[in-house]
Amino acid sequence: MIVSRIATALLLALLLPVAMFAEENRPVIVCSTTQVADFARQVVGDRMEVKCILAAGQDPHLYEKKPGDAQLVSTADLCLENGWHLEGNDWMQKLATQTGRPIVTCVKGCRPLEVPGVSEAMHDPHAWFSCTNAAIYVRNIRDAVIQLDPEHADEYRSRSALYLDQLRTLHSWIVREINNIPVDQRVLVTSHDAFNYFCQAYGMKSATPVGWSTGKEVGAGITPQRRQETIDSIREHQVKAIFVETSVNPTMVREIAREAGAKIGGELYSDSMGAPDTAGETYIGMMRENVLTIVQSLK
Template sequence: MGKRSTIYGALALLLGAAAPLGAEPIKVVTSFSVLEDFARHVGGDKIALSNLVAANGDTHMFQPSPMDGRLVAQADVLIVNGQGFEGWMERFVESTEFDGLLVEATRGVDLIDTEHGEHHDDKDEHHDGEDQHDDEHHDKDEHHADEHDDHHEDTHAKHSDEHQGLDEEHHDDHQEEGGHHHHGRYDPHAWHSVANAKLYVANIRDGLIAADPSNADYYRQNSQAYLAELDALERQLQQQVATLADDQRRVITSHDAFAYLGQAYQLDFTAPQGLSTESEASAETVAKIIRQIREQGIQAVFVENVSSPRLIEQIARETGAKVGGKLYSDALSAPAEGAGSYVEMMTHNISTIVQALD
């Protein structure tokens, strides 16, 4: 599948040359709800957007349907998280004979190495999302993207070769057992850092520009406006977390999805399950967490929207800790639940944590 995405530049040239005025929106498919929200903000009415794993859906356990296969087969652009998050994706896409543009949203992210506690900087030479980390660079967004266009074709062809097979080099130890998938070496839940979300947006912007260069200015303007919104969100979240004392920053959740949130906002997350909701919590791990809660006087534990609450509720009963609320980990909520967009999800999660632990 990696070879298919090497058509990035060629496809961009073809569509750019052939697209008439008033052309139909390009067909874009996202793998799960967070990416759907990012793509909607950047693509606006210039894209026809479909999504595979819906709100409150568990991407780890997802099984694509024949209708999903038809959506992907007809797509001009497919946007995925990568890093093994969608363990079923590579085989699924190969079965659809998708020949459009594959955008891996985690490109450029400083990944957390789950084996060694280190970081892996997944950047190529010409990645242009780096300037999104500082507010002062927002006014350079459009200019920087223009400069980047000159390198776009070579860069993404190079990236595709290096990351063939949905970033196989980052999860060579990824194995299929009984139909279930396991994450590889790097934690894929990178969107829980707003700084990383800006890189996701930059990658999606660049992908849409490559597939639909006639609307490049539109995608740049939309992304610039959304990046400013993310900057405001980051300031708000930092202010909220600053109200917690150092000994109030320990958080117990269902599965290990919040390492990037913890890193960004100085929170200490512990979970009985591993990176995937499919992983089983061992009795030893649960006992260790129970001891930790008692010894450290942790006041609250949290359930997740994609995980069964039973284990966390059991831990709460045995320790006397309260269930501090629901966190949204691997999916957005339905619109009426208050976490139906990325901004709402991040606001909800931090507010829920701070209110329960303060």
């Protein structure tokens, strides 16, 4: 018995450094946003280490690079960003360029919506709110990962195929849930223009007092005219509830709700997913919880 225990202990002692070495030498993917990071984890499993610059609840429009970000990106074998200027002032592109790391823009291949109310043509960057677009993100990540590690290509394809099936199921479920809202009540009023793709995909109308960005970029910042238009729209459609967002200050929306005679229907995940151990910590969880909140408040 004693000999057996000693042999087991010796075997573990020999294997532990090997396991630790394998863990330390996994390829590293550094992502800009929480959604992109979740997509990457679905594709790579434990084959690669996925890190994210943004934390839950942080706004990619307003994020300013920190001293440690360049060091983190410099460790990456691959960088992933959303693109279309979601990352304010293109901070992820700049970090990748600064450190000489390869970067993939996940929104590539999505059919863009144009940002409303601006003089120059700009793509709305919140494309992931359509499950169809989310599937494009996943395929872009899958292809980039296979190029990085072709030896395990079949594994990445299999994981991606399973997750793409889940996204198709999610899409069908959202359509059924939104159908529970009376057609004339399908107006989604939120803090900023994050939900245009969602509304287009699932038969709702979007209304917001600001623009696509919460920062100082094109379309950002409330004007008295935009504020009044939003209030008038809420009254015209007799909207029951409007919504705040987890990554945006809710003060303005609460004031508009009070003035328009609507209630706050709840908090929606928008530019960032939920914190670990919350219902919205994954993309599917985030979308599920958003839809349940919207339907319960508007039906």
